[in-house]
Each structure stands twice: as structure tokens, then as C-alpha cells.
Amino acid sequence: MIEKDNRHTVIIGGSSGLGRVVANSFLRQGHVVSVVGSRSGDEVVSLESPAHRYFQVDLSDEKLLTTNLSKVLSPMSSVNNLIFTQRYRGPLAASWSGEFETSVSATRSVIDFLTEKFSGDGSDAIVMVGSVYGSLVGDTQPLSYHVCKAALEQLVRFYAVNLGKLRIRVNGVIPGTFVKEESTEFYRNAHGLTELQARITPLGRMCRAEEVAEVISFLCSNAASFVTGQNLVVDGGASLVSQETIARSLLSFQTSRGNGQ
């Protein structure tokens, strides 16, 4: 049952992937969870809880977004946590503007709209999910993704400084590749890729979406009460490994596969 004074967590992009895992995690913690996504409500199947509220909004439409944010707020008295897990999934040809609108502009608009609606009780938190592509360069994502993820890291710092006086903490989580429900099958069948990723990651395996969600929960919790403006890398140490080591790993991996090991 939704009580307007319950703790209220808003997840932008919580209808699939990591966002859905985060939503379920906060529901289990007893929060009222308001999820914003672009698909229709009846497609969001795994969030069966009366404390779950779903809002279908296209984040790239700024006017529509702010109109709908008023609905997200009502009848709740305030917001305690605001979490951004959205990412642009539209056509590559439109990715430059699409990524900026969905990722950077929407994040700014939502924060600016909701700033005054936080509880002000000293436990309020914002978390943005970036990517190691905000500082590394890879060939599986377009330029727009790299640039927007870098921009989010600076948004974290900017808002941390400017919202500190309202006692709102602002942090980022920077994952490497993680396996989510939707990609489990892909990585299970991706011959060699999963084993190689594990081999070049100091912790020796791939990350699961639940592990990223745990870090988000930590950053929203009292355990992180004096942490703000930080972008916390969650990649099992992979981005610390030198090119030489990765190259040698790849060579020995190829050799072992060639030998049928």
C-alpha cells in the first residue's frame, strides 16, 4: 500500500536491465518506487508490487518529461533517492542528438525539476550510472555514448557541489560490462568472449547487474553519508590492467584454445 510519507525512490530508466534490478532492490527495502521508462506499462512484468509505480515517458521530449514528473511526485510528499539508469537505444544514425537528449539533457532536466522536492532530511541521494566508456575508448559504442558518459561524470561533480547545501549527495557508478537478465543468453553463447573477459579481469569473472545495483544501494544509504561527488568504478579491476598484460593474456588464450585446452 502506498503511504505518501514512505521513502520514495525514483528510477529514470528502470523498466529493463540494470534499472529493473535496482527497482526490485528498493522495493524489497520497503520503498515506494517510481519507475520511468519508454515502453508501455503492461510490458514491465517483473515489478509486481503495489509499491511500484510506472510512468511511460519519452525522456527525449523535455516538455512531456517535466509534465510527467509532477505525476511522479503525486501523491508522494517528497523524493529520497533519484537514480539514473537510462541509456539511448534508438537508431545509430540519430545517436548524437538522441544520446545527448536521453542521457545528459534528461538527467539535467529531471534533477533541476526535482531538486526542491527532496525530503531535506539529510539522507537524500542522487546516483547516475555512467560507464568505463566515459574515460576509456572502445569499439562497441558510438562516439556519442563515450562523450555523454564523460559528461555524466562532470554532472556528478557539478551537482554534488551545488546541491550539498540542500544536503543532497550526488554520486556516479561507473560499471564495465555487466551481465543482466536480457544479456545472459548472449554471454552464455558468446564463444570465447565471456572466458576472455574473465581472464583479463583481476577478479576473474564478469560482473552481474545485481552487483552494480548493490553499489547504487550503498551510495543511497547512510553507510555513504559523507560521500558525494564520486564516480565509483565497478569493473572488477579490469581498467587497471596494462595493454601489455591484456595482449599477453589474449595470446595465451588463443594458444590454449588452439591446443583444445
Ligand SMILES: NC(=O)c1ccc[n+]([C@@H]2O[C@H](COP(=O)([O-])OP(=O)(O)OC[C@H]3O[C@@H](n4cnc5c(N)ncnc54)[C@H](OP(=O)(O)O)[C@@H]3O)[C@@H](O)[C@H]2O)c1
Ligand atoms: N549493459 C552494460 O553492460 C553496461 C555497461 C556499462 C554501463 N552501462 C550503463 O548502465 C545503465 C543501464 O544499462 P542497461 O544495459 O541495463 O540498459 P537498458 O537495459 O537498455 O535499459 C535502459 C533503460 O532506459 C530507458 N530508456 C531508454 N530510452 C528512453 C527514453 N527515450 N525515454 C524513457 N526511457 C528510456 C529504457 O526504457 P524502455 O526499456 O522502457 O524503453 C530502459 O528502462 C546505462 O546507463 C548504461 O549506459 C551498461
